[in-house]
Amino acid sequence: xxxxxxxxxxxxxxxxxxxxxxxxxxLLGLLIAVPMxxxxxxxxxxxxxxxxxxxxIFTIPSLALFVVLPLIxxxxxLDETNVIVALTLYTTALLVRAVPEALDAVPGHVRDAAAAxxxxxxxxLLKVELPLxxxxxxxxxxxxAVTNISMVAVGSVIGIxxxxxxxxxxxxxxxxxxxxxGIIAIFVLAVIIDVLILAAGRLVTPWARKxxxxx
Amino acid sequence: MNFLQQALAYIFSxxxxxxxxxxxxRILEHLxxxxxxxxxSALIAIPIGLVIGHTGRGSFLVxxxxxxLRALPTLGILLLGVLLWGLGLLPPTVALTLLGVPPLLAxxxxxxxxxxxxxxxAARSMGMSGRQVLTKVxxxxxxxxxxxxxxxxxxxxxxxxxxxxYASLGGLGRYLIDGIKVRQFYLALVGALMVTVLAxxxxxxxxxxxxxxIPGTGRLRGRLPQPLxxxxxxxxxxxxxxxxxxxxxxxxxTVEGW
Numbered sequence: 001x002x003x004x005x006x007x008x009x010x011x012x013x014x015x016x017x018x019x020x021x022x023x024x025x026x027l028l029g030l031l032i033a034v035p036m037x038x039x040x041x042x043x044x045x046x047x048x049x050x051x052x053x054x055x056x057i058f059t060i061p062s063l064a065l066f067v068v069l070p071l072i073x074x075x076x077x078l079d080e081t082n083v084i085v086a087l088t089l090y091t092t093a094l095l096v097r098a099v100p101e102a103l104d105a106v107p108g109h110v111r112d113a114a115a116a117x118x119x120x121x122x123x124x125l126l127k128v129e130l131p132l133x134x135x136x137x138x139x140x141x142x143x144x145a146v147t148n149i150s151m152v153a154v155g156s157v158i159g160i161x162x163x164x165x166x167x168x169x170x171x172x173x174x175x176x177x178x179x180x181x182g183i184i185a186i187f188v189l190a191v192i193i194d195v196l197i198l199a200a201g202r203l204v205t206p207w208a209r210k211x212x213x214x215x
Numbered sequence: 216m217n218f219l220q221q222a223l224a225y226i227f228s229x230x231x232x233x234x235x236x237x238x239x240x241r242i243l244e245h246l247x248x249x250x251x252x253x254x255x256s257a258l259i260a261i262p263i264g265l266v267i268g269h270t271g272r273g274s275f276l277v278x279x280x281x282x283x284l285r286a287l288p289t290l291g292i293l294l295l296g297v298l299l300w301g302l303g304l305l306p307p308t309v310a311l312t313l314l315g316v317p318p319l320l321a322x323x324x325x326x327x328x329x330x331x332x333x334x335x336x337a338a339r340s341m342g343m344s345g346r347q348v349l350t351k352v353x354x355x356x357x358x359x360x361x362x363x364x365x366x367x368x369x370x371x372x373x374x375x376x377x378x379x380x381y382a383s384l385g386g387l388g389r390y391l392i393d394g395i396k397v398r399q400f401y402l403a404l405v406g407a408l409m410v411t412v413l414a415x416x417x418x419x420x421x422x423x424x425x426x427x428x429i430p431g432t433g434r435l436r437g438r439l440p441q442p443l444x445x446x447x448x449x450x451x452x453x454x455x456x457x458x459x460x461x462x463x464x465x466x467x468x469t470v471e472g473w
Binding site: 056059060061062063064065067068071078142143146147149150153154156157158159164167168170171174176179180182183186187190191194 | 218219282283285286287288289290291292294295297298299370373374375377378381382388391392395400403404406407408410411414415418
């Protein structure tokens, strides 16, 4: 704890790197997965294929992917881009399965009502079905954001920056207080991000709160 | 592509598989860390999940502890453990167990809590005791989700057991971490490829176990099991059953109506 208080400047700099490496992929993944999930939703074959591909990608250990990616894309080994691409793949893989499932769950009478008041198919998707799937997306985002934060920390064993460097430095210098400071910093970061995503999800779904209050 | 050729040549040479530091021994070490950690996680998480799912008391505790445990960095726990307790099986077991508990706890709890109340009510009205309802009705119905949690836990642990090598232990991480350290990237690639293959094989195996556990004729009709984190996502979404049920949200849950 003392270590953390004495090194607040360093902690802040490392936190910024950590956030960049773990959360840019979450944003990119969201931007890819939502349109993709909505596109494959009505096509059974495409949807099966996407689900299968996503499951396989999710099974590849991320530490391994950090090392394997430079073979597939033109980046150097131990480059930050590898981390961002790898974690974007994970985020997309998780969310792209959740989007069609959430769309499935929109009840028929809501769909019928939307059609009856004159929404086109696209309008219905954008203004009725996708907004109603936000709670599922939020849940997926929370899991994947916290997982990414932990993965970036693990990446420090192969020289990736962020708060995980306090683990490797502290271990090599035999300083357990530095490791404890790192654990606290990452834990706090993960909890803050988790709460922020939860709050953002609630903020954009005001109808969910009103219904709960009414019930 | 040169690294890949070198790595494949290394993997497909028989002499690299034998001996105390060969691929065979490293795979066994890796499986040992994984097996012990998953077993300990299951011993901790499944009983707690059963009790909380059955009684319905303390569900808040499950959600909170799953989220909190997930936020704990495995590498930090492992290295702190080595500094505190010295080298050995204890630090990786503790660190990896903490990683394995959340999916198992989430899966067991969600599995038990999501059994159709009509089914448990019917069991009770037939005169089953609480214990009988749990073991004869709830557990069989929850089995796919419990084993789904086991599958997620195994996958995360087998992927992360790689870091044990950083604390001077064995396992497939040795190739990955030593390869980076001595700048022999083909060795790192050997480790990465072997861990990936191991994870894919274990996941495929457990997917079949999950499928076989679907009760009744469900497995003949049902979809293939969905891997990974789904149970945790579902727990976070607060949804009961496979997908959220918007019809319970009250009248006309549309966006523009408000």
